[in-house]
Amino acid sequence: MIRILIAEPSYILRKGLIQLINELPDTSEIEVVGSHLGLIEVLNHFSPDLVILNTSIAVAIPMEEIKIHLPDTSKIIHLINTPLPPDSTSQQISIYDSKLVLQEKLSHYIKPEQVHDDEENSEELTSREKLILKHVALGQTNKEIASSLFISTHTVISHRKNITRKLDIKSVSGLTVYAILNGIIKMEDIS
Template sequence: MAQEKPLRIILADDHQIFREGLRTLLEKQPATRVVGEAADGREAVRLAARLQPDLVVMDISMPVMNGIEASRQILADNPDTFIVGLSMHADCRFVLETLKAGARGYLLKDSAFEELAAAIREVRLGRIYLSPAATDLVVRDFLQREQPARAPGAFGLLSSREREVLQLIAEGRSTKEIAADLGISAKTVETHRKQIMHKLKLFSIAELTKYAIREGLTPP
């Protein structure tokens, strides 16, 4: 009988101790191999392009690039990659935006490991997996839709590039550093910054930083 091909996984999370614990648990599963680890979203995108994993376990709140943007970029390059989002955010917006980005699963970080193992099995079968807590958030949001609509958040107001720039501004990067990180000119960064401020009606770096943290674009 032919040996089962190992499931190749990348772990993306900015906490090393969390990645190490998850790696240990995952590699105890049959035919499962962790082939790479990333501490931020941009590193996850680079690793995924180089290693072409079967699945990425993606933290949603990471520095440099958050997990939602990273998921979009990974799937744009390789649509066959499965992504399971892990998050501390018990907020329906994050569940829905993660799924819109193309992830096939969403779990809260206080979930048991058995739940992550179940999510991996389900998404490999082509199904979407939400942990019970995430499902509860989505159902509650659906039931409350008759209430006045909330103002659109960053994912509705800003383009993907503007969200990247906003996250880096909130993390204290200078215009030159942002330009170097994104491979664009300093003038283009300034244009994006002005557009972001205009769209959000926020006119200081402090206000932008608070907004980015509140919207989950960058870790607090």
């Protein structure tokens, strides 16, 4: 599921964008903000994969500040209130773009999720990830895990990201519950 934040002051445009996104073949979670007020707070807790940002909102907040509060992998599409040249990139959309152009540009970012039930692509944790999860569930910090497994903190973080993505569980206590339910650690291990 892709998380999209629409930052657009105009009611009609917000509605239109939501309609357009819902027509694309993917399940998306959409949040909207109507002004720059509260935008940073929403970015922090929603952590969108994609932000559709009207330039009129972008002028009120420096771009660097927006980027600080976004996950590294997030993309931004700038929505512009004037026409764009025909060869414009997919990072920009104009309110004058045709439906076809908009769909084409948006579909670069919003791709249908592939659901595989077969083993290879399953969301099962790898044995390495299970090991990391075990340490996380026992309450160790990234740094501690890194030094006890002789890997870099960076590697630990990227494993943790994958674990969270696969399981849809973010908090340490949630991961601990999962680990116990699946016999990765024992109830007695945590006190």
